[in-house]
Amino acid sequence: MKSRIMGNRLQGKEFLISYYLAENFEMEQMRFNMYHPDNVYHEIPTLIFRFSKVYGDGIYDEFKNCIEKFKGNLEWEVLSRFGAKSIINSSLAPKEEIERQKKAIEQHVISQ
Numbered sequence: 001m002k003s004r005i006m007g008n009r010l011q012g013k014e015f016l017i018s019y020y021l022a023e024n025f026e027m028e029q030m031r032f033n034m035y036h037p038d039n040v041y042h043e044i045p046t047l048i049f050r051f052s053k054v055y056g057d058g059i060y061d062e063f064k065n066c067i068e069k070f071k072g073n074l075e076w077e078v079l080s081r082f083g084a085k086s087i088i089n090s091s092l093a094p095k096e097e098i099e100r101q102k103k104a105i106e107q108h109v110i111s112q
Contacts, residue, residue: 012037017047017092025059026052029089046093060090067092 018032030049036042051059060080067076077098080090091101 014045018049021049026054028052029087044093044097046091046097048089048091050087050089063090 012033014033014035014037017034018030021027022030022032028050031047034047035045051063060078064078064080067078070076075095076092077095078090078092079098079101080088091098093101
């Protein structure tokens, strides 16, 4: 089956995870590139996404479980259910970045 997304001719490692998700799941929203290939140190690699509502909330727990089982050079984590009250996103990033994001969200909530 040919990818709907690969037809856009976006190539590179920065798109691999987003391509996989888009090919295998219905997505409501996703930022496809995880980092800038011309300057990999510009920002920490992060994928912002939201699965389709057809999967229910359980899909996030299943996805988190898969990420936790992954054994690579870097430990990854999923931060789920952040954003505006009506739109809830998730983030896949290195564990250290997720910890920074959690602190920023807590500080934002406390300041409101």
